[in-house]
Amino acid sequence: MGLGDIESVSQPALIPSFENFPMGKIFAGHHISYALEGSGYLYLWGRGYDKPKRADKCRQDGIRNIFCSGEESYVLTVAKTLYLILPT
Secondary structure (H helix, E strand, C coil): CCCCCCCCCCCCCCCCCHHCEEEEEEEEEECCCEECCCCCEEEEECCEEEEEEEEEEHHHCEEEEEEEEECEEEEEEEEEEEEEEEEC
């Protein structure tokens, strides 16, 4: 959930890792979620990631869109590069 544990919560909770970052967009798949920060950094969390992790490689091309499916996700950049992200 991005909170550093696997406990379910019944109320909205601030993700401490994002407290000081202006978020632009949120994307969610079955097992992994993404946040696109206002200056273009992509963060991911969920299966395989206890806390949000920054995916620096995608930023260099400028992120245009993200598609999340069951097990994998795809990042399409402004430079028309397609990245595949698989949970670890």
